[in-house]
Amino acid sequence: MPARHIFAAAVVLLSSNASWAIEPPWGKAQNLGEKRLLEKTTLCTDGKGHYFALSPNKDGPDHLFYGDGRTFVQVPVEKYMSNTFLEPRFVDANSNPNFRGADMRVYSKVIVEKEKGDCAVRCGERTIPFTFVESEKAGELLLAAAFEANPQKFVPYALLRDSKGIYYLVERGFHPEDQKRFRVSIGPKGNLKLQEMVNLVSDSEGQIFSTKKGDLRLVVDQQKPSMWIQNKKRLELRVVPVSDNLPLIYNELGPYTGVRLGTPCDDQ
Known part of the structure; x- marks a missing residue:
C-alpha cells in the first residue's frame, strides 16, 4: 500500500520563485483571532539555527512547521497521533508495529x-x-518568516524485485495535485537509476510504464504477477510491500539519499 500522508488545511499560493508558498494559520496577525493564534503558537530551537513551530488547529492535529528561522516548511502530521510525522530514515525498534494500522517504528515526533x-x-x-x-x-x-509547502516531490508507491536482486521502484507525486504523476527507478540496492518512461495506464488494477519506443515496459498489476518486459522477453517480478520496507527504500535503495523530507529530523 502507498505510504499515507495527512495534510493540515492551508492556503496555497504559487510564488514567483516557482516554489509553493503557503499562508500560516495566523496569517499576518491583523485581527484579534489571528493575533491570539500567533500567541498560542509554540516556537522551539536547538540553538543551531533549526526551529519548529507548533500552532493549534481546532479542526485536527496541530499545524507543524520546520525551518531555519527565515523559511519554514509544512510538516505532514498524522491525524490520530499528536505531533507525529512519518520519518522512515529513523527507526524506533521499541515502538508499536501496529497502532491503528500504522507502524509506529517509522514515525518520529516533536x-x-x-x-x-x-x-x-x-x-x-x-x-x-x-x-x-x-x-x-x-x-x-514567525511574522517575518516565509512559509512553504513540504519540499517532497515523490513518495514510494510500489516496489518490485527480480530473482537477481534488481529493484523496480515506482513513485507517485507527494502533493495531492501531483498524485497522477509517476516515476520509475531500476537497479541494484544502493544504485537505482531513474528511467525515462511514460505512464501509459493507471487504474484500479495497476499501472503500465513504457519507454517511448515501447521496447521496455514495466507492468504493475494488483491481481496478476507484475512483469518487466524487454521486447518479447517477460520477467516476472516479486512484489515487495512498501509499508513493510520504508527504511530499506529511504536508507538503502538510493533514490532518497540526501533528499530532504521537510521534517524536524532533516538536520539530525
Missing part, C-alpha cells in the same frame, strides 16, 4: 510539555533537546 519545560524532537530512538523561544521574540520571527 515533544512540547510547557508545564515541565520540555521541548524536543525525537528522531527514531534519539531525542534532541530544543528550548522554547520567548513569546514576543517568537511572534516577531
